[in-house]
Amino acid sequence: MLPPNISSFKDIWTAIPNASKMTSISVIIPAHNAAKYLDRCLQSCVIQKELSEIIMIDDGSTDHTPQIINSYKKEDPRIITLQHINGLNKGRSASRNLGIKKAKSEWITFCDADDYYLPERFKIFVQLEKTNIDGTYEAVGSEYESSELTHVINPITTVAEPPSSALLLDYLIAHREERISLIGLIVRKSLVEKAGYFDEALTIGEDTDFIWNFARHGNLAPLIQTKPVVIRQVHHDNTYTKKSGIEKHKFTFYKKWKTKISELELSPEATQRITSSYNYYKYQLEKSEANLVKKTALYFKYKIRKIFK
Secondary structure, X not given: OOOOOOOOHHXXXXXXXXXXXOOOEEEEEEEOOXXXXXXXXHHHHHOOOOEEEEEEEEOOOOOOHHHHHHHHHXXXXXXXXXXXXXXXXXXXXXXXXXXXXXXXXXXXXXXXXXXXXXXXXXXXXXXXXXXXXXXXXXOEEEEEOOXXXXXXXXXXXXXXXXXXXXXXXXXXXXXXXOOOOHHHEEEEHHHHHHHOOOOOOOOOOHHHHHHHHHXXXXXXXXXXXXXXOEEEEEOOOOHHHOOOOHHHHHHHHHHHHHOOHHHHOOOHHHHHHHHHHHHHHHHHXXXXXXXXXXXXXXXXXXXXXXXXX
């Protein structure tokens, strides 16, 4: 589907003067069975003239995701399609890492297949790209599929009072309610080698882990923090709306960062947050495992009684 008043996606790209000489940004979009949302995501990307590559990673989709991607690819030469070996579903982190490694642009940004950019998403960024910054972050808004999901995540994800780049990591760790969203981030590809790719061992918190590493190693500058430039669609299929196994995944995340405390020179507040979160999820995980053992014992006790009754 074409955006209103646009006859061809090719017109968008070819109409941009000196397109190859403009801002070089690659957007990385992992997609797994995202057909329900993908049209809106791609429509919002193709109108962004600053994007030199729109890298789609089809992460083992079994719905119409590949067909939707191909329909846009025919009309826009910036769209690149990638897959894992044998078409496997390897998850968001592996898919984003594949996209980063294949990207040819100086700058990397992200969008999920169920989210979308607002018009002129990169307008402010292009004014700063020639400075010595390693990346920028901006506010992200939430669009709720139903009213019962409004408690899941805030209407706007932002850093209300951005600190200096040197203090950003400490601030993000210590202030639980303020954070940088991955889809509001733009970073130099060259910094990935220093800060690290996405941790494919993390199922939850892989984006926070990536951002904290960038805050640690790079010079990240805040742009617009009061008005969203990207919209996150909150629905029942989001990872963060599913509670199953969340204690285990969050424990893994905080265990990783707890091992780094001695080398990070954090404030007491930030150190306390990591330590207390680690202890909390460790306790929750141990309680869940104990309850499982108890339920299993009761089940077999019931079965034995039934056999000898």
